[in-house]
Amino acid sequence: MKVLIMAAGVGSRISRHLQNQPKCCVDVDGKPLIKYTFELLNRKGITNIAIVTGYQEKYIHQALEGFQYARFFNPFYRVANSISSAWFARDFLVGDDLLIMNGDVYMEDAILDALLHDPNSPVLLSDSTRINDADYRFQWQGNLLKKYGKQLSNEETTGEYVGIGKLSQQDVMLFRQQVIDAVSSEDYGCWWEEVIYRSVETGREVYVHDIAGKFWAEVDYIEDYERIKAFVKRLKQA
Numbered sequence: 001m002k003v004l005i006m007a008a009g010v011g012s013r014i015s016r017h018l019q020n021q022p023k024c025c026v027d028v029d030g031k032p033l034i035k036y037t038f039e040l041l042n043r044k045g046i047t048n049i050a051i052v053t054g055y056q057e058k059y060i061h062q063a064l065e066g067f068q069y070a071r072f073f074n075p076f077y078r079v080a081n082s083i084s085s086a087w088f089a090r091d092f093l094v095g096d097d098l099l100i101m102n103g104d105v106y107m108e109d110a111i112l113d114a115l116l117h118d119p120n121s122p123v124l125l126s127d128s129t130r131i132n133d134a135d136y137r138f139q140w141q142g143n144l145l146k147k148y149g150k151q152l153s154n155e156e157t158t159g160e161y162v163g164i165g166k167l168s169q170q171d172v173m174l175f176r177q178q179v180i181d182a183v184s185s186e187d188y189g190c191w192w193e194e195v196i197y198r199s200v201e202t203g204r205e206v207y208v209h210d211i212a213g214k215f216w217a218e219v220d221y222i223e224d225y226e227r228i229k230a231f232v233k234r235l236k237q238a
Helices: 033-043 057-063 082-088 109-117 169-184 194-202 222-237
Strands: 002-007 049-053 070-073 098-102 105-107 123-127 137-141 144-149 159-167 207-210 216-218
Touching: 002 033, 002 082, 033 049, 033 057, 033 105, 033 109, 049 057, 049 082, 070 082, 082 169, 098 169, 105 109, 105 159, 109 123, 109 159, 123 137, 144 194, 144 207, 159 169, 159 216, 169 194, 216 222
Parallel strands: 002 049, 002 098, 049 070, 123 207
Antiparallel strands: 098 159, 105 216, 123 159, 137 144, 137 159
């Protein structure tokens, strides 16, 4: 199992709170979030990890001192979305199953366990308890994705997308080609997830794993970060 972490973005919606550091470097119980993520992956026996950096990458590499990982740099982090980060890491997208995630996602151990044991591919995580305040929305039936997008109404929404997915070795090769094709067609506004979503329109099955009841947060707003801190505090008090 390989892991590719996307950590190039500026995080404009929360950046004023972060003292010019990347979102994945917010402090979580005395350590940067990205270090927590690496430690979690290593505990599960996953050490083949790559990270794509961009904005203020020095803080990320400082946080990861002592870890072994492949480094990719996206110089276009201010003008292109994460499809460009996937493109710069395209040489990593070969040879094994892949877990791909956004670097600003905090997840408890049970989420990673659930994803690693899910036999489906491609599979994306979603949370059916997050509808009213959902950012990017999924509609699924059974465990198959049917609709997606920020524009879905609450009635159409089954859950909020979490920012993590898993692909089998075969699907990784398809994903790699889709990334290359998107950049070749100058679709720089595309997110890495979109090339997976879009395949639903061609009849491909994309699976959804519901993590309702498990804690996660993606650091888009200061409120997300406060939720992480509150959760970690409860864990320490338990």
